Amino acid sequence: MIKCGIIGCGVIAPTHIEGYRSLPEVEVIHLCDLIPERVNALGDKYGITRRSVDYKELLADPEVDAVSVCTDHASHAQIVCDALAAGKHVICEKALGRVPEDLARMTKAAAAHPELTAAGIFQHRYEPANRRLKKLIADGKFGRVLAVNLVFSCLRTNEYYEKDAWRGTVSGEGGGILINQAIHHLDQLRYLFGNVKRLAGRTANLTHQGVIEVEDTAAFVVEFGSGLFGTVAATNSSCVEWRSFLTVVGTEANLEYANEKPVFVESSVEGRADEITQALTARGEEQAAIVGKAYYGAGHTAQLADFLEAIREKRQTEVTMADAADSAALVLAVYESERTGGWVEIPNY
Numbered sequence: 223m224i225k226c227g228i229i230g231c232g233v234i235a236p237t238h239i240e241g242y243r244s245l246p247e248v249e250v251i252h253l254c255d256l257i258p259e260r261v262n263a264l265g266d267k268y269g270i271t272r273r274s275v276d277y278k279e280l281l282a283d284p285e286v287d288a289v290s291v292c293t294d295h296a297s298h299a300q301i302v303c304d305a306l307a308a309g310k311h312v313i314c315e316k317a318l319g320r321v322p323e324d325l326a327r328m329t330k331a332a333a334a335h336p337e338l339t340a341a342g343i344f345q346h347r348y349e350p351a352n353r354r355l356k357k358l359i360a361d362g363k364f365g366r367v368l369a370v371n372l373v374f375s376c377l378r379t380n381e382y383y384e385k386d387a388w389r390g391t392v393s394g395e396g397g398g399i400l401i402n403q404a405i406h407h408l409d410q411l412r413y414l415f416g417n418v419k420r421l422a423g424r425t426a427n428l429t430h431q432g433v434i435e436v437e438d439t440a441a442f443v444v445e446f447g448s449g450l451f452g453t454v455a456a457t458n459s460s461c462v463e464w465r466s467f468l469t470v471v472g473t474e475a476n477l478e479y480a481n482e483k484p485v486f487v488e489s490s491v492e493g494r495a496d497e498i499t500q501a502l503t504a505r506g507e508e509q510a511a512i513v514g515k516a517y518y519g520a521g522h523t524a525q526l527a528d529f530l531e532a533i534r535e536k537r538q539t540e541v542t543m544a545d546a547a548d549s550a551a552l553v554l555a556v557y558e559s560e561r562t563g564g565w566v567e568i569p570n571y
Contacts, residue, residue, distance in 0.1 A: 230292035231255035299324035320396025342546020345521030364472030370452035375460035390434030398436035
């Protein structure tokens with residue numbers, strides 16, 4: 223039995239609790255949040271009696287084997303480093319850090335404790351359709367991939383930002399649409415097409431003036447290490463709740479892929495379009511439980527299952543601390559490009 227603690231009892235915490243509860247041989251035994259009313263409400267809801275307002279008290283609990291870090295971005299680095307120092311396995315919500323120094327601290331701490339499993343949350347990698355798409359690309363089913371385009375849109379209202387003081391601030395969140403919502407799909411680009419070499423972009427606050435200090439809209443060009451180019455446009459001022467739209471243009475096949483489903487496939491190779499469509503819509507794999515918001519999909523639970531299995535097998539997860547840091551580095555590079563007005567090279571952690 224692996225016993226877990228949750229640090230941060232905000233919006234995402236129930237997703238972790240319910241994900242753990244859907245899996246065998248794991249129990250959530252300790253909750254922590256700076257706000258007593260919040261930790262008590264969550265504890266009462268799920269019948270968890272151990273509660274703290276200081277995360278160091280949770281880390282001192284000898285029965286806690288692993289922790290989920292679900293706090294504001296600015297606090298991630300210190301909590302993760304302290305958790306590893308306390309001998310706890312740790313999985314941290316995105317974005318791993320809000321500044322490069324945080325990413326460096328966390329990856330260094332993880333490297334110093336190879337006996338512990340240390341991971342970052344990027345659940346879309348665990349969606350079966352995304353895993354199949356990655357294999358199709360690797361198997362050459364698109365021929366040579368020539369261009370990739372991602373458009374991501376969602377809605378975050380002023381009321382959303384006003385719920386927590388850290389949201390929409392440079393000091394607490396570090397950014398807006400890119401660091402909080404679109405980062406899932408920027409990681410998806412890295413997962414499918416490899417590391418990004420450099421990028422150039424712009425950001426703007428178009429509809430949340432006077433409410434947030436950060437961007438609600440961004441657009442940028444990326445150059446992958448392979449030489450592939452792509453474009454990204456993202457906004458959380460849309461009228462839709464959550465939609466990702468990925469276009470893959472290849473010499474042998476084209477794909478339009480929306481919310482992990484193919485909406486258009488065409489190929490110059492006989493039978494290839496049907497092959498791609500059938501692969502991306504195939505059933506039969508055991509699906510992990512869907513917890514939290516519907517657009518989270520089943521990936522969160524599948525990633526938590528990988529985290530727990532990695533602890534049992536004394537290995538790292540598919541999304542290591544360094545890998546999660548590399549995706550966060552994409553976001554920070556866009557912000558640097560906005561400041562400097564030019565291309566920014568992407569570091570690897």
